[in-house]
Amino acid sequence: MSFPILSIIILAPIIGAILIMVLPKEEHKLIKIVAALSSFVSLILSVYIYVAYDAAQGGFQYLEEILWLEQFGISYSLGVDGLSIPMMLLTGLVIFTAIFASWTVDTRVKEFFAFLLVMVAGIFGVFAARDLFWFFIFYELVVIPTYVIIIVWGSTRKEYGAMKLTLYHAISSAFILISIISTYIYASNQLGFGTFDIQTLATVQYDPFFQKTIFLLMLIGFGILVPMWPMHTWAPDGHVASPAAVSMLLAGVVMKMGGYGLIRAALFFFPEGAIFWAPLIAVFCIINVLYGALIAMVQKDLKYVIGYSSVSHMGYLLLGVAAFNTISINGAVSQMFAHGIMTALFFALVGYIYDQVHTREIARLGGLAHQMPRVATAFFIAGLASLGLPGLHNFAAEFMIFVGTYNANQELINTGIFSVNMKLMAILAILGVVITAIYVLRVVQFVFFGPRKAEWDFAKDASGPAMVPIVVLISTLILFGVFPQLITGMINSGVEPIISHVAPVLGESLAKIGGKF
Amino acid sequence: MNIDWYLISAEIILAAYGVGLLVIGMLLPADQRKGVGPVTGWFLIGFLIYLMTMFNVDDVFMGIYHIDPFATFMKIALVIAAVIVVFTSNDWIVKQGNQPEYYSLVIFATLGMFAMASAGDLITAYIGIEMMTLAFVILAGFKKGDGYSAESGMKYLVLGAMSSAIILYGLTLIYGSTQSLLIVDIAGVVATKGVEPVMLLGIILLIASFSFKNALIPFHMWAPDVHGGAPTPVTALLTSTSIKAAGFAIFIRFFVIGFAGTWEVWGGMLIALSILTLVVGNLIALSQTNLKRMLAYSSVSHGGYVILGLIAYTELGITAILYYSLVYVFANAGAFIVVSVIERSTGGSKEISDVSGLAVRSPWLATLMMFFLASLAGLPPTAGFMGKFFLFTSVIEQGMAWLIVIALVMTIVSLYYYLRVIKTMFWGEPPSDTAVPMSNSVNATLTICMLFVILLGVYPALVYDWAAIAVKAFMPF
Numbered sequence: 001m002s003f004p005i006l007s008i009i010i011l012a013p014i015i016g017a018i019l020i021m022v023l024p025k026e027e028h029k030l031i032k033i034v035a036a037l038s039s040f041v042s043l044i045l046s047v048y049i050y051v052a053y054d055a056a057q058g059g060f061q062y063l064e065e066i067l068w069l070e071q072f073g074i075s076y077s078l079g080v081d082g083l084s085i086p087m088m089l090l091t092g093l094v095i096f097t098a099i100f101a102s103w104t105v106d107t108r109v110k111e112f113f114a115f116l117l118v119m120v121a122g123i124f125g126v127f128a129a130r131d132l133f134w135f136f137i138f139y140e141l142v143v144i145p146t147y148v149i150i151i152v153w154g155s156t157r158k159e160y161g162a163m164k165l166t167l168y169h170a171i172s173s174a175f176i177l178i179s180i181i182s183t184y185i186y187a188s189n190q191l192g193f194g195t196f197d198i199q200t201l202a203t204v205q206y207d208p209f210f211q212k213t214i215f216l217l218m219l220i221g222f223g224i225l226v227p228m229w230p231m232h233t234w235a236p237d238g239h240v241a242s243p244a245a246v247s248m249l250l251a252g253v254v255m256k257m258g259g260y261g262l263i264r265a266a267l268f269f270f271p272e273g274a275i276f277w278a279p280l281i282a283v284f285c286i287i288n289v290l291y292g293a294l295i296a297m298v299q300k301d302l303k304y305v306i307g308y309s310s311v312s313h314m315g316y317l318l319l320g321v322a323a324f325n326t327i328s329i330n331g332a333v334s335q336m337f338a339h340g341i342m343t344a345l346f347f348a349l350v351g352y353i354y355d356q357v358h359t360r361e362i363a364r365l366g367g368l369a370h371q372m373p374r375v376a377t378a379f380f381i382a383g384l385a386s387l388g389l390p391g392l393h394n395f396a397a398e399f400m401i402f403v404g405t406y407n408a409n410q411e412l413i414n415t416g417i418f419s420v421n422m423k424l425m426a427i428l429a430i431l432g433v434v435i436t437a438i439y440v441l442r443v444v445q446f447v448f449f450g451p452r453k454a455e456w457d458f459a460k461d462a463s464g465p466a467m468v469p470i471v472v473l474i475s476t477l478i479l480f481g482v483f484p485q486l487i488t489g490m491i492n493s494g495v496e497p498i499i500s501h502v503a504p505v506l507g508e509s510l511a512k513i514g515g516k517f
Numbered sequence: 518m519n520i521d522w523y524l525i526s527a528e529i530i531l532a533a534y535g536v537g538l539l540v541i542g543m544l545l546p547a548d549q550r551k552g553v554g555p556v557t558g559w560f561l562i563g564f565l566i567y568l569m570t571m572f573n574v575d576d577v578f579m580g581i582y583h584i585d586p587f588a589t590f591m592k593i594a595l596v597i598a599a600v601i602v603v604f605t606s607n608d609w610i611v612k613q614g615n616q617p618e619y620y621s622l623v624i625f626a627t628l629g630m631f632a633m634a635s636a637g638d639l640i641t642a643y644i645g646i647e648m649m650t651l652a653f654v655i656l657a658g659f660k661k662g663d664g665y666s667a668e669s670g671m672k673y674l675v676l677g678a679m680s681s682a683i684i685l686y687g688l689t690l691i692y693g694s695t696q697s698l699l700i701v702d703i704a705g706v707v708a709t710k711g712v713e714p715v716m717l718l719g720i721i722l723l724i725a726s727f728s729f730k731n732a733l734i735p736f737h738m739w740a741p742d743v744h745g746g747a748p749t750p751v752t753a754l755l756t757s758t759s760i761k762a763a764g765f766a767i768f769i770r771f772f773v774i775g776f777a778g779t780w781e782v783w784g785g786m787l788i789a790l791s792i793l794t795l796v797v798g799n800l801i802a803l804s805q806t807n808l809k810r811m812l813a814y815s816s817v818s819h820g821g822y823v824i825l826g827l828i829a830y831t832e833l834g835i836t837a838i839l840y841y842s843l844v845y846v847f848a849n850a851g852a853f854i855v856v857s858v859i860e861r862s863t864g865g866s867k868e869i870s871d872v873s874g875l876a877v878r879s880p881w882l883a884t885l886m887m888f889f890l891a892s893l894a895g896l897p898p899t900a901g902f903m904g905k906f907f908l909f910t911s912v913i914e915q916g917m918a919w920l921i922v923i924a925l926v927m928t929i930v931s932l933y934y935y936l937r938v939i940k941t942m943f944w945g946e947p948p949s950d951t952a953v954p955m956s957n958s959v960n961a962t963l964t965i966c967m968l969f970v971i972l973l974g975v976y977p978a979l980v981y982d983w984a985a986i987a988v989k990a991f992m993p994f
Contacts, residue, residue: 069978071985072910111876137897144891147936151944159944163936170932174925177906181913181921 004064005045006078006128009088010138012041013095013117013124020117025110035113036099042124043092049080050089055493058082060130060199072133072184073194079130082494083333086487087127087253087260090340093476094252095120097469098245101348104355105153105243112153116245119145123249126257132180132265133196139176139261142254143169146246153243155354156301161241165250168224168234175221176261179214183269186210202268202501215273218266219281225258226314229287236307244351247303248469251310252344256336259317263329263498267321271502274324279420281322286425288315289432297439302353302360305443306346309386312432313339319429320401323422326492326499328404333491334397334484341476342385342394348469349379353447356459362446370452372461378470379448383440385477388433392477396484398433402426524578527568527592528631534560535624542617550615554607555958557620561600568593572983575990581638581699583770586987587839591634591766594843598757599627601850604962605857606750613661622659623754626652630763638698639688642767646684646730649763650677653755657747669746676739680729687722690715700775704993707775712782720779723771724786731764732817733824734794741801744813749857749867752809753850756816761849762842765823769835772827777993780830787828788920794821795927803934809856809867811934815893816849818931822908822924829911832985832992837907839984844900844973848892851966854959855886862953869938874947882953883942885963890935892970895928900973907981 016038020031049062060079068076080088098116105112118141125138143166150162180196187204188194195201206214224231235255239247267274292312299305313335320332352375353368354360369376385392388399408422462470480487522529538557542550568589575585603623610619629652632645654677658670692698694716695706712720725736732740740760744752772783798818805811823845826838859875860867876883892901905928909921973980 068976069981071981108877111880137902140897140902143896144887144939148887148939148943151940159940162940163933166936167929167933170929174929177909178913178918178921178925181906181910182918185910185914 005049005062006064006080009042009045009049009092010078010121010124010128012038012045013121017114017117017121020110020114023110025108028106028109031109031113032099032103035117036096038117039092039095039099039120042120043096046085046088046092050085050490053080053082053085053490055082055489058493058497063130065130071194072196073188074133074196075131076134077130077197078128078134080128081497082490082492083260083264083498084127084494086333086337086491087256088124090256090337091120091123091127091253093472094248094340094344095123097344097348097472098248100465100468101248101351102243102245103465108152112149115145115149116249119149119246119249123253123257127260130198131196132184132198132201135198135261135265136173136176136180139257140173142257143173146250146254149246150238150242154241154246155243156240156303157237158241161237165234165238165241168231172221172224172258175217175224179217179221182210182214182217198264198268204269206270206272208272211270211273212276213273215266215270215277218262218270219277222258222261222266223318225255226262226318227255227258227311228281228318229284229291229311229315232288232292232311235311236304239307239310239347240301240303244347244354247347247351248344251307251347252340255310255314256340259314259321259332259336262321263333263495267324267329268498268501274321274502278322278324281318282420282422282425285315285318285322286428288312288318289429290435293432293435293439297435297442300362302350302362302365302443302447303347305362305439306343306350309346309436309439310339310343312436313343313386315432316398316401316429319405319425322425323401323405323408325404325408326495327400328408329495329499330488330491331397331400331402331404333495334393334487335401337487338385338393338397338477338480341473342382345378345382345469345473345477346386348473349375349382352462352466357456362443365447365453365456366450367448367452368456368459369448371456371459374462374467374470376448378462378474380444381474381477383444385481386440387437391481393480393484393487394477396481396488400488402430405429521576521578524574524576524584525582527564527571528628530564530567531624531628531631535621535628538617538621538624542621545617547615550617551611553615553617553620554603554610557624558600558603561596561603565593565596565600568596572987577637581636581641583635583637585991586983587769587991588634588766590839590984590987591762591842592631594762594846595627595630595634595758597843598754598762598846598850599623601846601854601962601966602750602754605753605854605959607958608861608956609748609750609857619656619659622652622656626656626754626759630758633763634766636767636770637700639692639700640698642771643681643684643688646767647681649759650681653751653759656751657743657755659751660748665746666748669743672739672746673743676729680726680736683722683726683729687719687726690719690722694719700770703775704777707777707779712776712779717782720776720783721786724783724790727764727768727771728790730760731768731820732760733790733820734797734817737794737798737817740817741810741813744816745807745810749809749853749860752813753853753857756813756853757846757849760816760820761823761845765827765838765842769827769838773830773835773991774993784828784830787824788917791821791824791828791920792923794818794824795924799927799930799934803930805934806869807867808859808869808872808938809853811869811938812849812852812856815931815934818927819845819849819893821927822905825908825912825920825924828917828920829908829915831911831915832988833907833914834911835992836981836984836988837904837911839987840907840977840981841904843980843984844892844904844970847966847969847973848889848899848901851963851970852886852889852893854963854966855882855889858882858953858955858959869941870945872938872942873945875942875953877947878949878951879953879955881960882955882963885967886942887939888967888970890938892974894932894935896932898971898974900970900977903974903977903981
């Protein structure tokens, strides 16, 4: 086995957490530096695997495999492909900046950063796992640290928000666990040996009824995390209750675990199930987009606006999945990355503002651009990304989703019970962008512009550590916005095998759509 | 007749030590008994190693006492629980006047449970059950001057006697219809004649009384009072062995070996027991404000998970029970011992609010408790998750996924009340800034428990391979 680079990415935060636990608790500065360094190791290595990945060859690379539980065919096997590498990079960027965004934490600093790092190790593991069982273990590793961080360091209605979030996460895991075990048993009966290896499981021919049932279970399980309407209610409450760093991670990465799982497992294993449920997903995701955006328009709390905007934006991801073609899924994965960066930036900024002025009530704020011009500029850029301005990465992602959806094979989106016109869906989704523009601009206008309010004159503009998230995340948005091919080539190399694997089921019509581009 | 004494050497050593302890306890003056606890602990650790060397023995002593890997595996779990409890009871026993008979009783309870794990005939099984019950009756009432403790002992005695009567009646009916006391011979009769009505009545009575001993709902009424009132280290021993490893060992031997191939007759009853235990146990635990009672109900509800393996009735299912019983000892005994530490610092109160702010007062104790609760709730990377995973897989394999849906729903309910404790520890206001006093031996024991909870979650093959070997040799089909 070569250099275990993926294991190091996962272990670096855990080692950081252990180091922090042995440091004296008064050494706030040192603790923060250790946290930043250990997440920096993960970030640098995820940049490295991104750059060094051989997209021409494709498939899983940087493989690691250790037989773990022989009787069940479980291996500790890691590997990343074009689908997971962007997610690894996203996680690296978000945790690194989240640590700087929480530089001002001063109560029980030691435990805060230790829990934060353990949580991130779990997230890295989810994206790096090549074994479904380890995928699940890492998925669950996120639960307890998130809960503890929110109840100790959170704000508004934190007990309620934390418990709600954790129970939703637990329900999601329950659905996923049952579908994973069922898949395992079905596959081991077919193959003659037990395995949790994702690629091997995908080679099994599952019968249509099984596909439909298990896809639905996975859809609910992963859908809760995405979050898909009507299971989205944990997200706004959870975000608002969390401290900035956890909001960044939750909205930036944890939600993406849902989308990633949906594509990596549900879509990959059960194409027939996916086709059967696609109209339902299409309808629900449009509700996500429009309902989330409309609710965001009337929120009074700044963080709730961002929380509901996440619900709205993740609707696009689901739309890309429902349309089920190469372009739309490429768009969906890009959207996961773009939205992760953008929303992390939003939450970092909201966290910073709250830190300074101790309120998030939009009506009370106003004219903050006078006191904090840098924050205002950054927020404006994030807002522009959110409404899909060309030149920022979100535009590229949403554009691909809309094109893919508009061109979706209409025959596929038909269960026989009811069908959904995907062209209409694409138009409705574009309508969502318009509503996004309304609420984003409304927030920007009421919070940052307008006459200077003397009551906020004490507030300082972002500087020092607080600038790190702003600079890093905005440069990422612009870099991938101006050169989207930097990431689309990578994602395509990951999505192509999944689509070509399920192509026989979908028939030839699929290839035609790909050909149009 | 050639008697192979080596086979029961473990039992002989244990009995000799228990009796010796009683005698030595009487001879030693009260102020020189301080070493008895640690000596017993180290003796048990040595004994544990001896037991492990016997793991591969697969033989029958005088035709009635099975020394097979299955029994030895369960015995290892029992001794581990005893070690944990002995090392952590010392403070309390010293304070109470330092009676060595406490340790002696722990040994005799363990010996009784050994007999339950190894019993090959009806009489031996009954003697094992009685020996365990009597020892636990005294242990439960061991706290001098404490009304709850006395009530606990009395309740266990009276209700235990009732369930023993039911066992006897069931055994009589089974003997009457098969004309045999040996479990292997019963299996032969069942295979040729099937289950006759008289036998069926016997099986039903056995299920009822075993459920009583294992605290499965609706036969659990005694458990919360007995477990809640007994001295906390005794509760730790009682809940992690008597109603789990030992109780299920005898359950499995009767139903897998004795009534082999008659799942259709009694499977439905076990499914009903499992659902009731999971649903009612967890829902009652949800409303408890007393930490110890909450854990007592949680340990009742865990019986509902364990019995899933017997419902699956496959090699995998029984292996899962073995694995679960062993890892459960670490998490459950660990959690109860943490309660006993808290209890000592508050002067007897053990409400959930008593752990308020524990993470500020004693961060390490709070961390330990968090891992034990996470394991009980079945969250990775702890051993409890692997145990649940094995059990659930075995049942889904038999096409009963709906049962697992219920189990998973109740797992989420249980997550709620475990998290409530974690929340109180990390978020609540500490009543004082001083650390909760904890002796080194308790600290070391709990830390080792936690290491095992994590180790067996991260590397389950360590124990699973053994359990699989034990079951392979054991299963008749």
